[in-house]
Amino acid sequence: MPIRDADATRARILAAATAEFAEHGLAGGRVDRIAATAQTNKAQLYHYFGNKETLFDLVFGHYVQTHVANGWFDPERLPEYAAGVYDYYLQDPVLVRLATWARLERTPTGDLYARVGGVDVQVVARIEMAQAQGILVDTMQPLDIYSLVIGMASSWAQSSLTFTATADEPEAVHAARRAALADAVRAAFCR
Amino acid sequence: MPIRDADATRARILAAATAEFAEHGLAGGRVDRIAATAQTNKAQLYHYFGNKETLFDLVFGHYVQTHVANGWFDPERLPEYAAGVYDYYLQDPVLVRLATWARLERTPTGDLYARVGGVDVQVVARIEMAQAQGILVDTMQPLDIYSLVIGMASSWAQSSLTFTATADEPEAVHAARRAALADAVRAAFCR
DNA sequence: CCTCTCTAACCAACTGGATAGTTAGAAGAC
DNA sequence: GTCTTCTAACTATCCAGTTGGTTAGAGAGG
DSSP, X not given: OOSOOHHHHHHHHHHHHHHHHHHHHHHHOXXXXXXXXXXXXXXXXXXXXXXXXXXXXXHHHHHHHHHSOGXXXXXXXXXXXXXXXXXXXXXXXXXXXXXXXXHHHTOOSEETTGGGTOSOHHHHHHHHHHHHTTSBOSSSOHHHHHHHHHHHHTTTSTTOSSEEOOTTSOHHHHHHHHHHHHHHHHHHHBO | OOSOOHHHHHHHHHHHHHHHHHHHHHHHOOHHHHHHHTTSOHHHXXXXXXXXXXXXXXXXXXXXXXXXXXXGOOGGGHHHHHHHHHHHHHHOHHHHHHHHHHHHHTOOSEETTGGGTOSOHHHHHHHHHHHHTTSBOSSSOHHHHHHHHHHXXXXXXXXXXXXXXXXXXXXXXXXXXXXXXXXXXXXXXXX
């Protein structure tokens, strides 16, 4: 590993910025802290990423692209998918927090992922196919089904308007939530 | 109306702070802007409210207390309640935005309303009663049902991780979402 | 009814530290 | 030798919180 490595420095800044913005958001995030955590300095940061806002957008887009696997969504096993999302949010708060900051500070209305290429077109196509096959109810718009499922799965996430789950709760509590979530999704959307 | 009116000044500051914090959050909110909007000055603001953080908590608590009517929640008409929440969030983004900022910046885990007195105990009691009467499923914890319903109703709110609804969309779109939401809630929780 | 006094309400201007963004140049790598 | 990577130090602005007062108006005394 060379002492000077532009790619590695970029990566350290990106990682530090991801943690900082997930924790504090765009307005609350501090460029000095990011540079310090990344073991570099602000001049490097500004050289590679332009400005704070751009860095935030890039962090969010990058995190979505690397952590939301394209084929993960499965309309044919929607209850299991929802339960999986519950577990993911529990184990990794970064995605939810970044997404919520992005929503509040960058994209207050419309498609949250518009800056990042929009909601995967495949999602809609696959829900439609599952509806045609009689697996999912065909009385709702595909995107409405998708929104509701995400809304349900994020009920206990770090964006929750009620109660946010933590890993140190008893496993029985998580099991009960997972079961309630899967049951509710099944009853609501599966035929 | 006297030229000097402490109550009126307090009220103007609270109103201005509510708008400012709903828009920009705690870190992004500016005390100077609040004072200017309230047509007063920072010294008054600090005299009445101590500091920015205290003011934020007070704004959030006050908004919840004045805008979340106690008896509004109705476990016997859960689908209609959910649809009502959809409409409320559509027409007034302030509550959702304040709550989401409070979640991210003040209460990252646990009960969001802990600072404000906790989730209404009546909510649990009334869900339990509805379960005992066979109106709601009794295979889920009351709080889990509550969380899921709020999660579903806020699927298109300004905290949405997918798509945020706006008032200027065609009424047919809103009607479809309301129907999907009510149907899903009914299928998931009502017996 | 007028004037004096006292207090609560008010405010312009200030302070000190934080913060986004810049500069000018040092040093490793090829 | 020169191009890229790196850095300490700098700048200009912003911002939460404070200071040192001024002013409106209520009530008391005459």
